[in-house]
Amino acid sequence: MAYKRQIDRLPIVPKDAKEFNVTCHYCIVGCGYKAYTWPTNKQGGTAADQNKFGTDLSKQQGAETEAWYSPSMYNIVRQNGNDVHIVIKPDKDCVVNSGLGSVRGARMAEMSYSQQRNTQLQRLTDPMVWRYGQMQPTGWDDALDLVARVTVAVINDMGEDGLFVSAFDHGGAGGGYENTWGTGKLYFGAMKVKNIRIHNRPAYNSEVHATRDMGVGELNNCYEDAELADTIVAVGTNALETQTNYFLNHWVPNLRGTSVDKKKAEFGSEPVERGKIVIVDPRRTVTVNACEVEAGKDNVMHLAINSGTDLALFNAWLTYIAGKGWTDKAFIDASTKNFDKAVAANKVSLEDAAKLTGLTVDQIQKSAEWIAQPKAGNARRRTMFAYEKGLIWGNDNYRTNGALVNVALATGNIGRPGGGCVRMGGHQEGYSRPSDAHVGRPAAYVDKLLISGKGGVHHIWGCDHYKTTLNAFKFKQAYKKRTDMVKDAMMSVPYGDRTAMVNAIVGAIKKGGLFAVDVDIVPTKIGEACHVWLPAATSGEANLTSMNGERRMRLTEKYMDPPGQAMPDSLIAARIANNMERVLREQGKGQYADKFKGFDWKTEEDAFMDGYHGHEAGGEFVTYERLRAMGTNGFQEPATDFKDGKIVGTKRLFADGKFKSKDGKATFMETQWRGLQAPGKEDERKKWPFLVNNGRANITWQNAYLDQDNEFVMDRMPYPYIQMNPDDMSELKLKQGDLVEVYNENGSTQAMVYPTPTAKRKQTFMLFANPNGVQGNVVSPGVNEFVIPNYKQTWGNIRKLADAPEGVKHLSFKSLDYTA
Amino acid sequence: MSHCDKMVDAGRRRFLGGAGFAAAGAAVATMVPVQAKAAPGAARVDYPSNRLANISDLKPNEPVTVAYPDTDAPGVLLKLGKRVPGGVGADGDIVGFSTTCPHKGFPLNYNAGDKTLNCPGHYSRFDCESGGQQVWGHATQNLPQYALRVDDKGDIYAEGVDELLYGRLSNVL
Numbered sequence: 006m007a008y009k010r011q012i013d014r015l016p017i018v019p020k021d022a023k024e025f026n027v028t029c030h031y032c033i034v035g036c037g038y039k040a041y042t043w044p045t046n047k048q049g050g051t052a053a054d055q056n057k058f059g060t061d062l063s064k065q066q067g068a069e070t071e072a073w074y075s076p077s078m079y080n081i082v083r084q085n086g087n088d089v090h091i092v093i094k095p096d097k098d099c100v101v102n103s104g105l106g107s108v109r110g111a112r113m114a115e116m117s118y119s120q121q122r123n124t125q126l127q128r129l130t131d132p133m134v135w136r137y138g139q140m141q142p143t144g145w146d147d148a149l150d151l152v153a154r155v156t157v158a159v160i161n162d163m164g165e166d167g168l169f170v171s172a173f174d175h176g177g178a179g180g181g182y183e184n185t186w187g188t189g190k191l192y193f194g195a196m197k198v199k200n201i202r203i204h205n206r207p208a209y210n211s212e213v214h215a216t217r218d219m220g221v222g223e224l225n226n227c228y229e230d231a232e233l234a235d236t237i238v239a240v241g242t243n244a245l246e247t248q249t250n251y252f253l254n255h256w257v258p259n260l261r262g263t264s265v266d267k268k269k270a271e272f273g274s275e276p277v278e279r280g281k282i283v284i285v286d287p288r289r290t291v292t293v294n295a296c297e298v299e300a301g302k303d304n305v306m307h308l309a310i311n312s313g314t315d316l317a318l319f320n321a322w323l324t325y326i327a328g329k330g331w332t333d334k335a336f337i338d339a340s341t342k343n344f345d346k347a348v349a350a351n352k353v354s355l356e357d358a359a360k361l362t363g364l365t366v367d368q369i370q371k372s373a374e375w376i377a378q379p380k381a382g383n384a385r386r387r388t389m390f391a392y393e394k395g396l397i398w399g400n401d402n403y404r405t406n407g408a409l410v411n412v413a414l415a416t417g418n419i420g421r422p423g424g425g426c427v428r429m430g431g432h433q434e435g436y437s438r439p440s441d442a443h444v445g446r447p448a449a450y451v452d453k454l455l456i457s458g459k460g461g462v463h464h465i466w467g468c469d470h471y472k473t474t475l476n477a478f479k480f481k482q483a484y485k486k487r488t489d490m491v492k493d494a495m496m497s498v499p500y501g502d503r504t505a506m507v508n509a510i511v512g513a514i515k516k517g518g519l520f521a522v523d524v525d526i527v528p529t530k531i532g533e534a535c536h537v538w539l540p541a542a543t544s545g546e547a548n549l550t551s552m553n554g555e556r557r558m559r560l561t562e563k564y565m566d567p568p569g570q571a572m573p574d575s576l577i578a579a580r581i582a583n584n585m586e587r588v589l590r591e592q593g594k595g596q597y598a599d600k601f602k603g604f605d606w607k608t609e610e611d612a613f614m615d616g617y618h619g620h621e622a623g624g625e626f627v628t629y630e631r632l633r634a635m636g637t638n639g640f641q642e643p644a645t646d647f648k649d650g651k652i653v654g655t656k657r658l659f660a661d662g663k664f665k666s667k668d669g670k671a672t673f674m675e676t677q678w679r680g681l682q683a684p685g686k687e688d689e690r691k692k693w694p695f696l697v698n699n700g701r702a703n704i705t706w707q708n709a710y711l712d713q714d715n716e717f718v719m720d721r722m723p724y725p726y727i728q729m730n731p732d733d734m735s736e737l738k739l740k741q742g743d744l745v746e747v748y749n750e751n752g753s754t755q756a757m758v759y760p761t762p763t764a765k766r767k768q769t770f771m772l773f774a775n776p777n778g779v780q781g782n783v784v785s786p787g788v789n790e791f792v793i794p795n796y797k798q799t800w801g802n803i804r805k806l807a808d809a810p811e812g813v814k815h816l817s818f819k820s821l822d823y824t825a
Numbered sequence: 826m827s828h829c830d831k832m833v834d835a836g837r838r839r840f841l842g843g844a845g846f847a848a849a850g851a852a853v854a855t856m857v858p859v860q861a862k863a864a865p866g867a868a869r870v871d872y873p874s875n876r877l878a879n880i881s882d883l884k885p886n887e888p889v890t891v892a893y894p895d896t897d898a899p900g901v902l903l904k905l906g907k908r909v910p911g912g913v914g915a916d917g918d919i920v921g922f923s924t925t926c927p928h929k930g931f932p933l934n935y936n937a938g939d940k941t942l943n944c945p946g947h948y949s950r951f952d953c954e955s956g957g958q959q960v961w962g963h964a965t966q967n968l969p970q971y972a973l974r975v976d977d978k979g980d981i982y983a984e985g986v987d988e989l990l991y992g993r994l995s996n997v998l
Contacts, residue, residue: 006910007958007967009987013870014995051994065897066992068930068946073992075927077965105929105947111965245948249963253947291961295948703961717965721958815910821961823948824936 008720019049029110030178030544033430035553037099037637081121099637129540130569153584159461169460176435176551179467186616187575189438207452208792215407220664226425232264233423234389241395260300311363313400319408321358331377333417347673387423401682407674420659435551471530477781478752488534490518542567559639560632575612579604683787693800708774725775727756741818742809749801754782880979910956921971927964
């Protein structure tokens with residue numbers, strides 16, 4: 006039986022409930038929500054004058070009503086020391102989502118820490134240290150002193166290169182401008198740490214180096230452009246599942262034809278009609294199905310290419326479009342350079358591209374027409390290009406990214422309404438740090454260094470490599486061994502003898518051990534190997550600013566207390582800095598200690614003012630007070646002014662045809678096809694029978710760090726699924742729900758078989774980063790020239806481990822695709 | 826909604842069995858002055874026991890449109906032909922569900938091919954053979970299923986719902 010909450014009514018939000026601006030802290034889209042809180046001994050009533058919605062709640066409300074919330078949108082939490090009811094529901098007035106809630110965001114209340122209602126009790130409430138052979142609670146002073154003393158000791162011995170750091174670089178939960186600045190000022194300001202990596206990749210690098218090198222920032226359009234485009238080109242993005250309300254609220258109206266009036270209003274006499282869409286993805290996703298449902302099959306082209314051959318397709322588009330003369334010559338002349346060079350270098354015939362991609366010549370030709378063939382009256386076709394992990398975590402990241410931007414530039418589709426060449430995004434953004442130039446390019450391959458015994462201390466901020474890295478199987482083996490050496494040493498001395506303890510730790514480090522500090526909101530998998538856990542507050546437990554995929558910046562207001570002693574990451578970073586300064590002075594290293602000044606922040610707002618307000622472009626116009634007034638719509642970065650009580654933003658980047666380069670011109674890139682680029686991938690493809698494609702599912706957020714403690718999610722997804730063609734299943738004598746081992750030379754992992762008739766033979770798709778089956782275990786260490794991993798092109802074999810376990814027997818294994 | 830024409834005769838059901846009390850109880854508890862006596866309220870709503878159909882009205886895999894616990898809450902009765910969670914009748918194969926999508930309140934369509942209820946609003950779908958489990962979608966709850974009882978005459982009664990219905994903060998208004 007499916008999980009049911011057996012809730013038959015909910016407390017009503019009273020008229021005088023407090024109201025807070027909330028931006029969903031999960032995906033890039035950043036849907037607007039409102040949090041309402043009120044005392045536990047009060048409730049609203051059904052009469053219109055007794056509730057927040059001014060609605061007669063004794064009557065059934067219609068579809069899309071504002072005056073309803075589901076049990077997952079309700080909880081009881083602590084606020085300023087008192088228990089309060091809380092409802093967090095989508096905000097109809099937010100232009101991002103217009104009241105839509107995703108299966109992730111609409112659970113924010115239920116995913117909050119509540120002792121009263123037993124939700125998310127996994128949250129860390131105290132600093133924890135390895136003491137007497139297990140993790141034990143301690144105070145901040147004790148934990149920070151230990152962290153500071155060991156970190157300083159390692160730096161004394163190895164220099165700052167002995168300090169390894171893994172840190173989020175994004176917005177939303179586990180990130181945000183306050184917290185990237187806090188960590189950034191510590192590691193790039195006070196210190197110059199270069200052995201640092203980001204939460205989902207083994208180095209400190211951009212996922213979209215190429216577009217930036219070309220002068221084209223990757224978030225350059227606005228969500229409305231998806232409503233205005235003649236054609237949307239979606240590459241390696243399953244938007245319905247992973248940018249849900251952007252797709253539902255902005256793509257679907259175009260595919261349905263309901264944004265035609267908006268197009269007419271914007272473009273006058275230019276011919277407009279219902280949008281078309283080209284989807285490049287080896288897999289038939291729910292997004293493809295939904296597009297066909299809305300636009301009709303005639304307006305949807307699914308290009309199911311051979312995995313990893315996107316680059317060949319994009320070069321073919323450029324070649325064909327340039328050959329036809331469907332380029333925007335005026336734009337190319339005025340705003341770009343190296344067009345002819347790139348066209349010559351990237352030239353590929355339709356026939357050769359068809360052979361590589363597995364598409365037909367006709368498909369490539371027709372998709373190029375949808376992208377660039379002028380409309381009636383020779384009007385330029387408006388095409389929006391959107392890409393995400395299929396490209397970013399795919400073969401030859403740098404060139405493939407560049408090749409797609411080439412097509413967008415050639416057709417004049419950047420900075421124009423209905424255009425853009427954008428990444429779709431994973432997390433929200435919220436990057437504010439001192440320069441990272443000292444890290445270098447290519448940046449250090451941190452995982453490899455850790456595996457090979459480098460470094461003495463590791464600070465981890467909201468990352469879980471055990472779930473979200475490549476070569477994870479081998480990484481875990483090495484990491485456990487190194488951190489166990491330190492654990493064993495720590496058990497050899499009394500915890501209360503700080504000098505003896507630090508000496509024991511340093512002694513173990515000298516023998517190849519690693520001391521690991523994990524800053525997070527919950528116990529993590531990598532945390533099992535760590536010696537100190539520092540409890541962080543998450544979005545809503547502290548004020549937090551971030552921007553979404555159209556650079557829309559909002560403030561999520563603090564609406565509840567963090568659990569126990571948890572603090573915002575920005576303040577944890579500041580307190581580490583304070584403690585390091587103290588220890589360094591104690592050791593007579595005054596000059597070095599001085600570098601750790603400037604961390605006297607008392608609140609996250611102090612960190613915001615020091616960081617974003619003081620350092621970011623347009624930051625001088627932005628304060629908490631002003632953001633509060635801008636509500637859930639905020640403004641689009643960069644801010645250019647503060648006028649009439651409002652922050653003035655920027656709807657589209659590069660609208661003036663000036664790009665981010667010295668001469669203001671965008672640069673076309675030479676992007677020749679070179680097969681499977683990452684070392685070892687071609688051999689892996691030849692050796693193993695199954696493609697182990699991988700990615701996200703609608704219902705789980707990121708690595709399920711909160712979902713793993715949510716009954717609704719775990720009832721549906723107790724193990725990561727592996728989607729398989731039923732004929733492949735029969736061949737391996739597998740039934741639905743069986744647990745299988747996925748394996749190759751890199752490692753092995755487990756998944757639950759989900760029969761998927763639309764899957765091609767020998768092409769599986771596994772959920773990424775799930776705690777109960779880590780796909781990264783079978784991903785090879787091969788990276789590109791800038792140390793970008795290639796998760797997608799993974800091949801392996803599959804064998805049965807066990808029949809469907811008890812926790813799987815109640816599951817539905819029906820098709821995920823909507824049927825009319 | 827297309828279901829309305831199939832709704833069973835409203836007169837055959839007893840509406841708002843305990844609803845008047847529950848709603849009034851909640852309202853009174855909020856509004857009374859401090860010195861007044863608090864009104865007692867039940868911990869759960871009182872569901873009406875409503876006759877939805879007779880077993881003889883059901884044909885395998887043909888949805889019968891019903892409403893429960895009142896006419897504003899459309900639902901469906903199904904005879905699925907195999908024993909399923911929450912199923913009643915001799916074969917344990919009769920189930921009833923709300924047909925209002927718990928995501929945004931759009932009416933669900935029945936797909937007899939794979940025995941799912943599907944939402945044309947945002948493509949969510951629910952498996953009638955798995956207790957209304959959301960196969961894929963945006964709702965943060967599985968589909969509300971009826972607690973059914975069959976009497977010795979073969980009359981099928983609904984007597985409860987296991988999740989909050991969309992568009993109401995109390996299952997019984």
